[in-house]
Amino acid sequence: MKHTIIAAGMSIFAGAAMAENPVLHVYTYDSFVADWGPGPQIEAAFEESCGCDLQFVSAGDGAALLSRLQLEGSRSEADVVLGLDTNLMTAARDTGLFATHDISAEGLTLPIAWDDAEFLPFDWGYFAFVHNADLPNPPQSFEELAASDLRILIQDPRSSTPGLGLVYWIEAAYGDGAAQIWQDLADNIVTVTPGWSEAYGLFLEGEADMVLSYTTSPAYHLIAEEDPSKSAAAFDEGHYMQIEIAGITAASDQPDLARAFMTFMLSPAFQSVIPTTNWMYPAALPASALPDGFETLIAPEKVLHFSGDEAAALRDAAIDRWQTALSR
């Protein structure tokens, strides 16, 4: 315990100490920098070659990340923001806080074509409700879920990209009927957490029957914990696809280093870490490179997705529908 106290005493003033190497600040979401997340391995791999000090700064879940950047404005020390998604892409672009990356995105293996001047994808996945495999009669649609008395955990769409993804999922599947689905779901929702980590943690503690997560989440339990007890429910409406993206800030004082990081992000050294740490599909690796266990995951028959501009046009109204239905 003694050494931790000494370490504590030293690092409290560490901010004042000058680093020899240039520092690259990458803002990202909480679970990315967790001990079990991709952060530690990626930091080590990039620092091997960059001659720099890569510092991850976590700021809640993905959507909170964008607010944090807006909060700091052009005085932010962020060089790269990693962990927004296509649903937030237009909103992020409109802040004027991002620069063009000038990187030709080759070798991408996304299900859709990618051509964007400011943002590059680093992984993707499908949203799904995850439950214990022994749950009797898991629902096969939002209507079945809403009619059941299952207890579910979801995330706040204003702070969390999965929470926002669920709002778009229901919009894409039901259009004008979205408000009704939300009203019917309201009595199933145990709580709305600010981020994915909180909701998933509560689910693992047994506070609910299902949690909004990804079709890839059961792979974590299967591969990392050799526990086949978690499943993702396949919904007839189809599943909404999330593509997670990163961008360079216009105010970065290390634009070259930031570009080098973005190039590194699409290289195998970064991409191969993603499946078993972030538990998502890598954006630039072939399916054959996925680890064993991923073949057991459900593959949606129908894929739902809005483009960045479509998502931006819908956002305020969709969140308002969500908030109004749930605040009754």
Place this chain on the structure above:
Amino acid sequence: MANRTQPLSALVWVGTGALALVLTVTLAPLVAIAVTADDGFKLRAADWAAIRFTLLQAFLSASLSLAIAIPLARAVARRRFIGRGIFISLMGAPFILPVIVAVIGLIASYGHNGWLAHALQVIGLDLPEIYGLHGVVLAHVFFNLPLAARLILQEWQAIPQERIRLAQSLGLKGGAFFRHIEWPIVRSTAPGAFVVIFLLCCSSFAVALILGGGPRATTIELAIYQAFRFDFDLGRAASLAAVQGLLCLGLGAFALRLSARGTGLGTGLDRTSALPTEGRAFVDTLVIVAAGGFLALPLARIVILGLPNLTELPTAVWIAALRSLIMALSATALSIAMALPIAFALLRLRRAAMFEALCLLALVISPLALGTGWFLILRPITNPVTWALPVTICVNALMALPFVLRAVLPALREAEASQARLATALGLVGWHRFRHAILPRLVRPLGFAAGLCAALSMGDLGVIALFAAPDQATLPLEMLRLMGAYRMADAQGAALLLLILSLGLFWIFDRGGRYHA
């Protein structure tokens, strides 16, 4: 500058300056908010829902707290039992207990997976959900029931002996005794206590942040935070802060008026005697045991859950603890450094009562409204995130100022009244006069006030959540993160550490004050 006819005049100047500074620091953010909100005072449907929820939960919390506090105060006033003193002290603990620590204890006791839920499952009963309205009201009752009970108990115990004897000689018993002797106490204290609790619940943030179940259970304070952190809609954050400010000011003014009222009964010679205890012994015992259990269970849970994890805490928790400790001590030093000269100035200024009331402003202005205002002021000049810690220290010092003033002013008034002439006759001026004539009489209230300020700052989770960077986490914020990452073992260890530090700071300062007095 100091001379014999105008002793301590330099201090008065400093005090007037400090008073001006405090008012500026409090009012400038309100101006910034008003200007920003003026761009378009637009609230969404969900914001109105937040306002409604705030009022509803505050009403329920205050009503429930009083409904239990009145029989509890009556029972404690009437009965003598072993551990009565400890019981009354325990009722003071929630006031300096960090909110987030209490919430962890409440979840572990009354949550879906808590002790009570498991106990009730045996007889086939289900507890209502702790997330949402139930949980918010439960937590508010936990904090405010003891406060209300203590406020009422104080009055109950102060029933003059003369009146009790008179009632007894008139043969007043049971219902009649309650109607004529005890009911006036309830009638005079309950409305004031209700408004104070209502006010406290209206500006509650940390409880709603953790136990609020999304849009269904959002308080105005939480909506400010969300407009700020989630939507980055400064106009809406400012609009909400304005609503919150007006609501609290209105309630504060109302509370001040209510507290000025007396019981309407004559006073006695300050001798108290035991109240009649005939009948209802079983009911009284039940009330004391039930309320005591309700309050003690979460505290016991924190100790039991935290103890095994205390030695295994991650480094980040120790760093956060050290940072919080430094911040709490800074806020305490700042608060005392402001309060002392202000107290001196208040004794000599005209319209002192008005200025004193202005200092109480900090008590009713929401910390998040202050934080939002300061963010708006700082943003054009600098990166406000780098100012998160200094702003938090200042807001904490400001929040504690009314308590410090309340503790110091009466003692200072008395010291001046009893010592001034002697000191002047002895030719004591300036620092020596302060050091030898005044300070010894202030040490005890100062110790108490410093303890209160340090404990409250230590456990505060408000402004820091608004714009801190992850590498600036205080202990309560780090605890919130651990809970968020669902590292409950670490969070429980951190909760116990925070509990020890908060109560420890209070104890050390309070003891220090008594020892030197």
